[in-house]
Amino acid sequence: xxxxxxxxSDTLVLAKRSLLRIPRQPDLLVGFTxxxxxxxxxxxxxxxxxxxxxxxxxVDFLMPGIIVQSIAFGxxxxxxxxxxxxxxxxxxxxxSLPMARSALLTGRTLGDVVTNVFQLVVMFTVGLxxxxxxxxxxxxxxxxxxxxxxxxxxFSWVFAFMGLTASSAEAANAYGFTILFPLTFVSSAFVxxxxxxxxxxxxxxxxxxxxxxxxxxALLLGIPAGNDVWVGLAWTLAIILVFAPxxxxxxxxxVAR
Amino acid sequence: MVTVGxxxxxxxxxxxxxxxxxxxxxxxxxxxxxxxxxxxFGLLGPNGAGKTTAVxxxxxxxxxxxxxxxxxxxxxxxxxxxxxxxxxxxGQYAAVDENLTGFENLxxxxxxxxxxxxxSRGRARELLSSFDLxxxxxxLVRTYSGGMRRRLDLAAALVARPPVLFLDEPTxxxxxxxxxxxxxxxxxxxxxxxxxxxxxxxxxxADRLADRLAVIDxxxxxxxxxxxxxxxxxxxxxxxxxxxxxxxxxxxxxALASIASDRPFVEDGSVRVPVAERRGTIANAVRRxxxxxxxxxxxxxxxxxxxxxxxxxxxxxxEREAEQAEVQSS
Numbered sequence: 001x002x003x004x005x006x007x008x009s010d011t012l013v014l015a016k017r018s019l020l021r022i023p024r025q026p027d028l029l030v031g032f033t034x035x036x037x038x039x040x041x042x043x044x045x046x047x048x049x050x051x052x053x054x055x056x057x058x059v060d061f062l063m064p065g066i067i068v069q070s071i072a073f074g075x076x077x078x079x080x081x082x083x084x085x086x087x088x089x090x091x092x093x094x095x096s097l098p099m100a101r102s103a104l105l106t107g108r109t110l111g112d113v114v115t116n117v118f119q120l121v122v123m124f125t126v127g128l129x130x131x132x133x134x135x136x137x138x139x140x141x142x143x144x145x146x147x148x149x150x151x152x153x154x155f156s157w158v159f160a161f162m163g164l165t166a167s168s169a170e171a172a173n174a175y176g177f178t179i180l181f182p183l184t185f186v187s188s189a190f191v192x193x194x195x196x197x198x199x200x201x202x203x204x205x206x207x208x209x210x211x212x213x214x215x216x217x218a219l220l221l222g223i224p225a226g227n228d229v230w231v232g233l234a235w236t237l238a239i240i241l242v243f244a245p246x247x248x249x250x251x252x253x254x255v256a257r
Numbered sequence: 258m259v260t261v262g263x264x265x266x267x268x269x270x271x272x273x274x275x276x277x278x279x280x281x282x283x284x285x286x287x288x289x290x291x292x293x294x295x296x297x298f299g300l301l302g303p304n305g306a307g308k309t310t311a312v313x314x315x316x317x318x319x320x321x322x323x324x325x326x327x328x329x330x331x332x333x334x335x336x337x338x339x340x341x342x343x344x345x346x347x348g349q350y351a352a353v354d355e356n357l358t359g360f361e362n363l364x365x366x367x368x369x370x371x372x373x374x375x376x377s378r379g380r381a382r383e384l385l386s387s388f389d390l391x392x393x394x395x396x397l398v399r400t401y402s403g404g405m406r407r408r409l410d411l412a413a414a415l416v417a418r419p420p421v422l423f424l425d426e427p428t429x430x431x432x433x434x435x436x437x438x439x440x441x442x443x444x445x446x447x448x449x450x451x452x453x454x455x456x457x458x459x460x461x462x463a464d465r466l467a468d469r470l471a472v473i474d475x476x477x478x479x480x481x482x483x484x485x486x487x488x489x490x491x492x493x494x495x496x497x498x499x500x501x502x503x504x505x506x507x508x509x510x511x512a513l514a515s516i517a518s519d520r521p522f523v524e525d526g527s528v529r530v531p532v533a534e535r536r537g538t539i540a541n542a543v544r545r546x547x548x549x550x551x552x553x554x555x556x557x558x559x560x561x562x563x564x565x566x567x568x569x570x571x572x573x574x575x576e577r578e579a580e581q582a583e584v585q586s587s
Contacts, residue, residue, distance in 0.1 A: 006371060013368045021356040024397060089350035093413065096316045098341040099369040256319065 007100040014107025018081055019114055028077065032119060036070040037126050043190060044130050051191050056221070060135070063127040064144075064216040065189030068209070070123060071148050072184065074116045075156030078108040079172040082163030091255060105247055109156040116152035120145065136222030144219035147233060151212050154236045155180075157243035164250040189213045208235040267330040269294045269421050269452035270315060276323035277310050284310040286476035287324070292454055292469075294420075297447050299467030300456040301567070307476040308456035309349070312425045315454070316346045328421055342370075345414030349426045353409050355399040359390050362398060363413055370417040377416075384412040388442065404435030411442060422446065424455040428462060440465060460564050474571045487566045494558050495565065496530040496538055501552035512549040516541055522568065529565075532558070 022028045043062050053061040085091045085104070094104055134141055159176060166172035186203055187193075187210040193201055204210055215232025218225035270292035277285040285307045292298040300308050313319040315326055317337040325332060331339040353362045360381050367377025385394040388408045393401060398409065407427065414422060424443070428436040443466060447453055457463050463470055464484050472480040472487070480487060496516075500509060503526025510521045510528060516538065519531035532538050535558055546553055 009371070010369060013365060017354065017357065017361075017365055020361070024356050088355075089348050089352040090354060092313075092316075092318055092348055093346060093352035093366075094369070095318050096341060096344060096346040097366065097369045098338060098371070 003100070007103060007106075010099045010103035011106045011110055014103050015111035015114070018077060018108050018111030021081065022077060022115065028080075031076070032074070032115065033122055036066070036119065036123060039070070040066055040123070040126050040130060047190075052195065053192055057131070057133075059127075059131050060133060060221055061192075061217075062190065063123075063132045064220050065187075065213045067120070067123045067127070067148065068151060068213050068216050069184045069189055070119055071116050071152040072155040072180065072209070073176075074119050074152050075109070075112045075159040076173075076176055077115060077159075078112055078156050079159035079163035079166070079176055080169045081108055082160060083166050083169040083172040086164070086254060087168055095255060102248075105160055105251060109153060109160060112156040112159075113149060113153055116149055119152075120148060134220060134222075136220055140219045140222060143229075144216055147212075147215060147219065147229070147236070150233070150236050150240075154239040154243070157240055157247055160247040161243050161250055164247060164254050183207065183209050187213060188217075208239070211235045267294075267327075268292055269296075270298070270326070270328055270454055272311070272315070272324065272326040274324035275311065275314060275321050275326060277307075277314065277319065278322055283476050285314075285321070288473070288476070288478055290471060290478070292452060294452050295447075295450050296468045297443075297453045297455060297466050299463040299470040300454065300473055301458070301460065301463045301467075301470050302456075302473040303458055303571075306473045308458075308473060309425055311473070312346075312423050312454070312456055316344055316423050317341055342417070343419055343421055345417065345419035345422045347407075347411045347414040347422070347424050347427055349429055353398050353406060353413060356397060358395050358397055359385060359401070359405075359409050360394040362409060363416060366413045366416045372417065380416055384415060388412045402435075404431055404438065407431060407435065407439060408442065411439065415446070419451070421452045421454070424453060426456055426458065428457075428459065436462070460562065460567060464562070472567065472570055479570050480566070488561045490566065490569075494532050494535045494538070494560060496532050496542055497557050497559055498528045498530070498542065498546070498553060499555040500526050500528065501554045502526070505551050508549060509546060509551050512545045512551065513542055516545070 022032065040062070043066065044059055048058040048062070051058055082105075085094070091104070095101060136144070159172075162175045162179075163172045166175055186200065187207045188204065189209065193204045193210065196204055211228070212232045212235060214228040215225070217223065218228045268291050270290060272288055272290045275285050275288040276283070288307070288311060290298070290300075290311070300311060302308050310319070314321050315328060315333060317333050317340050320334055325334070327333065328340045329343045331343065333340050353359075354365075357365065363381035363384055364377045367380050368374070372380060382391075382394070385391045388411065390405060390408060390412070393405060398406065401409065411424075411427065414424075427443070428439050431439065440462070443453065443455075453466075455463075455466060467484065469483055470481065470487060471478045480490070482490070496513075498509065500506065506523035506526060506528055510517075510523060510530070513521065513528070513530050516532055517530045518533040521528060521530040523529075530542075538558055539556055542556065543553065
C-alpha cells in the first residue's frame, strides 16, 4: 500500500519536473504553440484551396487530422528528457534514491498527458477561429477528446522507447521526425487517400495513423462511423501494449551498464 | 575502530570477492573492501581500474556477477531498497537537472526521498545556504558554473542526511579553487560523522581527505592502508633529476647506479633514483653526473608521495594514464 502511494507520488513529482522544462526552453514552447498554429493556417489558407475533399469543407476535413498529428508529437519531450537523463548521469542519481524506479517512465508519460491537454486547448481554439464546426453531439466530442488523449499517451510510449534507444537528445529528435513525419503525412490526415497515386493508397489506407484520424473525424464531425472508432481505439491500445513493455525492457537494458 | 559497548559496530561498507564483467572485460576481479563507520575511505586508481564499477554496485545501480556487498549491514542486492535509504551519491557528472533551479533540484530529490513537501523545501533552503548557493538558488542550473553544479550535486546527495556518502571522482574536471572548496565541504561533513567512500585518480585528493586508501588497478586491490603506511612502503628518499638533454636518461642512471638503493625510473628526461641516505646525496650525484659529462637542469631530494606509491605499485603513473584514457573515451 505504501509502495503504491510512493509510486504515485514519485510519478507526480517527476511529471511536474518534465513539464517545467517546456516553458523554460523557448524552442519547445514554440513547438507546442506557434508551430501547430502555423500549420493550421498554412493548410487552411495556402494548400486548402487546392485540395478537394468531397463532402467536407477543407477546414472540417483538416482539423481532426492535424489535431491527431500534433498530439502524436506531444510526447516528444519524453524522448528528449530520457535521452538527456541517460547522458547526463541523472538516471544514476534517481536510481540511487529510495523511489519507485518505474516512476522515471510513468512520470514522463504522465507529464505528456498534461502537455496534450494544453495542445488540445490551443488546437481547438485555433480551429474554431478558422471556422471549424463540430457537427457532432456533446457525447461524441467528449469521446473524441478522450480518444485524442489516449492517442497522445500511446505516442508518448513510442517516444519513450526512442529516447531510451537514441544516443543523445539530438539523435532522438532526428529519429522522431524521420519516422513519424512520413507516417503522419502518408495518411488521411491532410488529403483524402483516394487522391493519392494508386500504389500509395493501400499504404495510406492501412496506416494506423489513418485509422486514428478516421476515428476522430467520425467523432468530431458526427459522420457515420462504421467500425472506424473501434479500429482507431484498437490501434491506440495496441501501441500502448507494445511500446510500454518495450520501453520498460529497453530501460532495464540501458541502465544495466 | 568504532565500538558500541564491547561489540564492534558493523562496518559502513563491506564487500567480499566482488566480480563484475562487461562482455570480455573484467572490470572487477575479486575486490574486498571494508570501510569503518565515520571514516573516509579513498579508492584510488587510474581510469578503467574499476572504481566506478565498485561504486555502482555499492549504490545498487548494478548487481555484482559474483561476491557480495553490504552497506550499513544491508545487502546491496537483497535489501537494495533499504540500502538506498542509507546512501547519498554524487557522481562524476554533476547529476542535476539543468532546466530546474537549484532549489527545485534539491526539493525534487527531497520529495523522492519521501521527506514530504514542507521538509523537502526546508532542507533545500538549508543546503543551498550551507553550500553558498542561496543567491543562485532560484536561477536555472544551466546558468551555473562547473563548480556551482558540483556543489549542488553534492548538496543533492545530502538531502536525506545519509549516513554513508559515495563520491565518485567528485572533483574531476574542476579548477583548483573549486576543488579546494569542495574538499572543505567534504571535510565539514566528515566532522559531523558521515562515512565517506570516495574514488579519485588524484593522489593529492586521496592524501588530503582519506583516512584509509585502497589502490585499485585492473579490477583488483593492489594495496591498502593509511596514506602514511603506503608511503612508508615505498621506502626512503628519492633523488629527482631533470636533465638538459632528455635523451641521456639511461646514461644518467648508469652513472648513478652505485648510489641507488632500488630500481631507478626514467621518464621524459627526468630521472628518479631511490636513495638510502639524504645527506650528501646531491653533491655526490652532481659530481658523478659531471664526470660523465651529463648536464643537469634541476636536482632535488624528496620524500615519497602517493604518486611514488602508485608508480611503485602499478609500474605506471596514475594521472598520465588517466589523461590518456580520457582522451580516448572522448
